[in-house]
Amino acid sequence: MKPTIKDVAEKAGVSKSTVSQFLNKRYSYMSEATRKKIEAAIKELNYYPNQIAKSLKQKDTRLIAFVCSTLSSRFSLELVRAIEGFFQTEKYSIVVTSTEDDPNRERELIESFVARQVDGLLVFPTAENESLYQELQDRKIPLVFIDRVLPELTVPSVLLDNEQATATATQLLIDNGHRDIAIITFPLGDRITTRFERLNGYKKTLAKNKISEHSEFMVTCQQSEVGEKLDELFSRTHKPTAVLATNDMILEAVLIWSKDKKISIPDTFSLLGIDDVSFARLHTPEITTLAQPVDAIGTKASELLLKQIQENVSDEKKVYRYSTQLIERESVKRIQQ
Structure with missing residues (x-):
């Protein structure tokens, strides 16, 4: 015994x-x-x-919960590394889980972590759980959003400047002669920030350059549907000359489709992706990408959460946005109009 x-x-x-x-x-x-x-x-x-019992008695578990949307994305995995690295030096442990953007699962996980008296929460929120997060704020439970914003709440949020990202990508394609540019994003859902902001950046850049929108070029689908959507897109008479993949999972699906169909990039279409994943450099040709400052995003979110835990106060500034870095490689072809 x-x-x-x-x-x-x-x-x-x-x-x-x-x-x-x-x-x-x-x-x-x-x-x-x-x-x-x-x-x-x-x-x-x-x-x-018994450190668990001791922590619960003292209401100091030295545990941080990171609730992200998916662990299939390199972005999420790199965030885990940055967050864990930060809190390790502060003698905290990290519990990591994902919701797959299911609001019910999200609520269950959040309530479970609160019941376990974690010291703080880093979350990719959905709008359906706005009331839950308002309740957590009212109870002064340390909370920071990553990758998304819920405008009705005053929860500190750390994320990419999404409109700037797709504006940069779209403008690069336009500067290389492309006017028929397709964009692929996950379903917009109920105010999932990254998705509608990235689509807005694309639309605004087309308008700025006096290029007409084509609804058939704005594709929203799950990762498993990308191949089917590309089949439809390139079976049209009016085909895109360039494709903008709005995250690493979509980029991976586009590259798999092009390999299966024996389609040459950038000869058939130019390709640009958000998230500078390693396979972008391993592909032939190497894929032009926009790199997110994942370390900066993860570290800033961690700093904001730690401040709430230690000082019981939230940062005055509500939203922190970070710019991407354009990494030009070989997948964007200059064409003549």
Whole structure:
């Protein structure tokens, strides 16, 4: 049977409260002789304190919950690395999970973590759970949003400047002679920030350059449907000369489709992706991408959360947006109009 604090107290000939003071390093409450007796008893019994019970009693679990939308994305995995690296130096552990943008699962996970008394939450939120997050704010539970904004709330949010990202990508394609530019994004959902903002950046850049929108070129679908949508897109008489993939998962699906169809990039169409994933450099030709500053986003979100935990105050600034870095490679072809 695992030894208990009671066993240690009996072995050392002291009270349980004295052992508790020792375990909490409150040595001023005891003599040097008492300390040595407790140390000897702990060593002899091979006793380890129940850190979970201790943390719950003190309401300081040293746990951070990171609730993202998916773990299939390199962006999410790189965020985990940045967040874990930050909190590791602060002696916190990270619990990571994903919702696949299911609001019911999201609510269940959040409520579960709150019940377990995690010290703070980093979340990719959905608008359907706005009331839940308002309740957490009212209860002063440390909370920071990543990758998304819920405008009705004052929760600090850290994310990419999404309109700037697709504006940069679209303008690069236009500067290379492209006017028939397709964009592929995940379903817009209920105010999922990255999706509608990236579509808006694309639309605004077309308008700025006096290029007409074509609804058939604005594709919204799940990753598993990308191939089917590309089949439809390139079976049309009016085909795009360029495709903008709005995240790494969509870019991967486009590259798989083009390989299966033996389609040459950029001869058949130019391709540009958001998220500078490693396979973009491994592909032939290498794919032009926009790199997100994932480390900066993850670190800033972590800093904001830690400030709430330690000072019980939220940052005055509500939204932090970061710019992308354009990495030009070989997948964008200059064409003549």
